[in-house]
Amino acid sequence: MRSSTSTSKHGGASENNRSISGHMYTLHQRLYHALNLGTRFYDDNTKKWMCTDIEVQRHVVRSITAFLDSISGDTLHHPLVKDSVADMVVALPYLLDLVHPLSSLLSLHQVEVSVSCATALNLILSNLSSKSEKAIWGILNKTETVAHIVSNIQDFSGGIIPSEYFQEMASLLSTILWRWPPSRYPVWSDVKLMKGLESIHTKPDLSVRVAVLKLYSALALCGRAAANLIENGEALLQMMVQCMGSSHPHSVQVEGFRLAQCLVRNEEICLKILSLCCGPLVNAIICGISQRSSLSGKAADDQVSLLVEACRLALITRWAGEHHICFWKQGIDRVLLGLLSEDFHNNSYQHFVSLEQQISIAQEVVSANYLLVLRGYIWDILGWLAAHCAEDFNPNTHGNELHLNHLITCTCLEFVESIRKWCQVCQNDVSDTFKSESASRAVLMMIYSPCKYIASRARFILSEILKPNGKEYLKHILRLPQYRRHLFKSEGIKTLLVLVKFCLDNDVHIKRLSFAPHLHNKFHDRSCCWVCTEEWEGRDIPLLYSLWGLAELMHNSGSVRNILDIFAGEMTYLETELVSKLQDICIHTSSPGLRWYAAYVLSYFGVYGFPSKLGKRIGKALDEKEYADVQLILTNGQSLSVHGVVFVPLLQLLSRKRPKWGTPFPSSDLSLALGPAGLQFSDIILEAKETELMCWTCSFCSLSVPHIHVHKVILSSSCDYMRALFQSGMKESCQGRPLDVLWDYMETKEKLYELKPYVELCWLAEFWFLEDLKEPCSNVIVSCLDSARLLSINVIQIAANLSLWKMAEVAANYMAPLYRQLRDSGELEVLDDMLVDMVRAASVRLSQEGGSNSW
Known part of the structure; x- marks a missing residue:
């Protein structure tokens, strides 16, 4: 940072600097001098940080922290701030050496030291490149940074330290949780911390609430943590919804919406949350989307940010449920129309007009540049509402028919406009045509909506709009000659x-x-443990x-x-x-x-x-009349032998109904045959081999031993072994990974407990010739051994006992690099000679292939 640059850009008398305080300008000057201590300039006008002196680096970190603390929302985009960011980033890669000492100092429990260290660490970690992440996580793990931060936060929940201290600690912890998924489990599984956060988020200090919301959001990136948060989290959900309210500043509202977005990543958890607070949550979304009172001309950035976050949360409409009724009751059609038109309160929207006038009004709305950043969300929300709307829905029951009609017209016009642009598209304009994808999709969803009103209205309006140029547009939809x-x-x-x-x-x-x-x-890119369909x-x-x-x-x-x-x-x-x-x-x-x-x-x-793997196998039984128990009489008089247990559950699938958007694909689920509905078709009983006396009662028969009523046709179709048994007349008594962030925190015994069932399933799959089951079980075992090689000693024993020799060979290969250490430590003594020889042979092969036999 040269003095000439400073004079031209940051002079104290500069017109640009009148909007900043004298204190902020002083802090900038200190930062400027600190950075000059280690920055070197080259002839090509590039600059690099070249100082390795630890004291200078600490001085720079303190200067950067002080300057950043002085920045407010009003000065965030000031030229002085923007120019300084580039200079600070130059120094950051060389400040990584400070991570170890800074993280170590967090354990001192001295307020001033800890706050400074947390601020500096947060700055460094927030600007970290992906290439450095692994090494930095190693340092943070070694210095137990997360544990120290958690301990410091617990001090705040006990009322020991000021709120500013908590905010810095919570901010640093949020940064770590977002960047490194392995850091999340020790935090959300800490019962004392989670109870402490419950007491903290009730405090009236809004800045503290923002910090807590951000911390919860970072934790909710883990699916298990999200489920844990809402398990007994009615107070949390209530606080979250309250923070979305218009009585709070935009910064608080935005974080409330972001937390909600993190918690509703899949349908199961979303519907659980809605079962607890459907009305208040939908009301908060509607209020958030409606906050446009002070928007005129170019909207303020913070207000647009709030609208975007509220619209993102409104995408929970992609799942069917009672919340759709709440959205219609709250006037979602009116609110969406308000996001399209700055002139929403114009009388044209409130009274019936001719179709020509309606199309003309919609044309003005579509052509306007009002809140374009929200258009994609508007069309998506409308599309999902239409896709999940009831057949007999009446827009006048909960809303205004005029509002919905205007929305449908605007969407159809946007779709037709996208076709027109496509007809004239140039190479540089391809991206612009994609901007209308959401509108095109929404039109499709409305046309095929189960709601008679929406479907008929959308088809009518679209056909009217297409009348002048529809045929010409059709010719250009697919431009390639063939x-x-x-x-x-x-x-x-x-x-x-x-x-x-x-x-x-x-x-x-x-x-x-x-x-x-x-x-x-982007915030959700580092999620873990979420089961999302x-x-x-x-x-x-x-x-x-x-x-x-x-x-x-x-x-x-x-x-x-x-x-x-x-x-x-x-x-x-x-x-x-x-x-x-x-x-x-x-x-x-x-x-x-x-x-x-x-x-x-x-x-x-x-x-x-609906064809499926199971359906294919069951289909083989259609030619076998041996187990058939139902006769179907066809219209031509012929008869067809079928199996009741298979036929009854599949009746609902034998139709030609047009698919409904968003509905799951039906499966040939025959598990119902094991329940009351399938008992009448049962023709065989499987009895368990008793290992201990137990009380057993059956609602269908008088047998007192544990048993299950099953069906020969299903067993023989699903299992080649059972098919051979039934066909040969043989008599035999029919007796019979968990890799996510939790795995890294399990003790060896816990890991073995989780892994052992997969080895046993692998044996059962091999015994019953169930290849579709054997392969995924084997993959889980191998994946677990990859991350916990010492489990190989247990796995090779279990596999040998079950005669799973291929699995034993796999375990031996994982033990091969450790052979000498295992032999010298006596750990191989638990194995018989044959297994020891297997491990020794694997070790020899590894040596011959150039591998390393080391711990």
């Missing part, structure tokens, strides 16, 4: 078949996130929409015979080939939407239901 030729001949089915083939043959995978950037939340659209968007269009065209092509005639001369796909591809999608793809539409298209080829 597609255009089919469209000109109205051969839509063949066109879509080309697209389907292209997606499948070229392994095209595109997630919605690729062209809907508003859905990306795949989005309904999945990662094959082009294939999904191609199948969707294909299904609709086939639906409107008349009879099945007409469809088969189309395929008779089709070179893109033979009928049998397409059916096979669609069945593979149903079985091997995880995306619910894609599987739904693959099954829907299959129904037009006479293949009903």
